[in-house]
Amino acid sequence: ASVPFVEVIQRSRGSGKKVVLTKELLENYYHQPLHAVAEELGLAKTTLKASCRRLGLPQWPYQHSGARKGRIAANSKGT
Numbered sequence: 001a002s003v004p005f006v007e008v009i010q011r012s013r014g015s016g017k018k019v020v021l022t023k024e025l026l027e028n029y030y031h032q033p034l035h036a037v038a039e040e041l042g043l044a045k046t047t048l049k050a051s052c053r054r055l056g057l058p059q060w061p062y063q064h065s066g067a068r069k070g071r072i073a074a075n076s077k078g079t
Contacts, residue, residue, distance in 0.1 A: 002056025010042035019043065021051050034060040 010017045019041055029037040037060075038048040052060060 003054055006051040006054050008043060008047055008051055011044055011047070017042070021048075021055065023055050023057070026052065026055070026057070030061045033062050033064075 005020050005022045008019050008021060010019055021041075026037075029040070032040075034048060035045055038045045041048065043051075049060070
């Protein structure tokens with residue numbers, strides 16, 4: 001049961017401005033990590049994550065670079 005939009009309040013320096021988030025708006029940021037998008041929109045990461053859930057996005061779709069994935073895979077093999 002997702003909603004068409006979510007209204008949240010910016011936290012940046014007490015501005016208190018409302019931001020309306022939609023799936024369409026967030027699609028423009030899918031190539032960036034969640035923390036960078038939250039900073040750009042003036043929101044806390046937790047607020048952005050919760051808003052995504054309400055919009056029907058189970059997790060942020062950004063994929064890490066291949067180099068980092070390689071390090072993670074190497075660490076999981078016990079090396």
